[in-house]
Amino acid sequence: MGNVWDDVYEKDASFFGDEPSKFAASCYNLMKKNDLKKMLEIGCGQGRDCLFFTSKGIEVATLDYSKVAIDRLLEHAKQKDLSVDAHVYDAKKPLPFDSGSFDAVYSHMFLSMRFSFDELKFILSEVKRVLKDNGFHFFSVRNHNDKFYAKGTKVDDDIYDINGFQIRFFTKQEIEDLLTGFEILEIKEGHEDPVTLYLVSSRKL
Numbered sequence: 001m002g003n004v005w006d007d008v009y010e011k012d013a014s015f016f017g018d019e020p021s022k023f024a025a026s027c028y029n030l031m032k033k034n035d036l037k038k039m040l041e042i043g044c045g046q047g048r049d050c051l052f053f054t055s056k057g058i059e060v061a062t063l064d065y066s067k068v069a070i071d072r073l074l075e076h077a078k079q080k081d082l083s084v085d086a087h088v089y090d091a092k093k094p095l096p097f098d099s100g101s102f103d104a105v106y107s108h109m110f111l112s113m114r115f116s117f118d119e120l121k122f123i124l125s126e127v128k129r130v131l132k133d134n135g136f137h138f139f140s141v142r143n144h145n146d147k148f149y150a151k152g153t154k155v156d157d158d159i160y161d162i163n164g165f166q167i168r169f170f171t172k173q174e175i176e177d178l179l180t181g182f183e184i185l186e187i188k189e190g191h192e193d194p195v196t197l198y199l200v201s202s203r204k205l
Contacts, residue, residue, distance in 0.1 A: 019048065020048055020049050020051075021192060022190065022192060023140050023190065023192070023199055024048075024052050024053065024106075025052075027201075028052070030136070030138070032056075034136065036058070036103035036136060037103055038058070038104075039053060039060055039103060039104040039105065040060075040061050040095075040097065040102045040106070041060060041063070041105075041107065042062075042063050042089075042091065042095075042107045042123075042127075043064055043065075043091070043108070043113070044063065045073075046072045047069070047073030047077070047086070050062045050084060051073070051080060051084070053106075055082060060084055060085065061087075061097070062084060062085070062086045063088075064086075064088065064089065065088065065089065065090060070086050073086050091110075091113075091123055092115075092122070092123075095126045095127075095129070095130050097130045098130070100130070100131070100132045101130045101131075102130055102131055102135060103136065104138060105135070105136075105138070106139070107140070110139070111123070111141050111168070112141045112142045112168045113166070113167070114155065114167070115168065116156075120178055121178060121180075124182075133204065134203060134204060136203055137203070137204065138200065138202075140190070140197045140200065141168070141169075141198055142168070142169050142170065142196065143169055143172075143189065143197060143198045144170075144171060145189065146169055146195055147194065147196065148160070148167070149169045158171075158174075172198065175200060179200075181204065182204060182205060183202060184200070184201075185201040185202055185203055186199075186200070187200050
């Protein structure tokens, strides 16, 4: 998957746009309300959400599988005079942080990449490990109401290859099954043209 994203980001310096996602803005409001100061973003891409959080005074560490994306993010951060702790990272390995390091962990559509359920459970166990007690986990995933669901070539259960991107689409039950050890605060549907998402807020038990 890294090579696919390297190619994408090489060709388009702002593949997802430069403005922060609506999801990032809503999560920031919750972070501010709960006085959360230190967060980890997994699968940051070229950094539109990471730079938004940083500009709001949040201390951000961020990871992505694409070196091209991380290099671009660090370049943007330098241009904006923002400090970001950004690293290239393989999500199938343990997170490179101590236990209890973060007030919040955030990802936007990252978990919809081609991971098996065992791999997803491992990622979630690592998210729980690096969160402080009562820390927040915010994430979005694509769902069965997405207009691209069951389109393209089926790769595995609920995973489809759509124009070269292998995407997992989730049900609410699957999200609930993954969130062992978390209190689910909210699962709501949202849209970010052209995709349909579940927006999830949860808290470490």
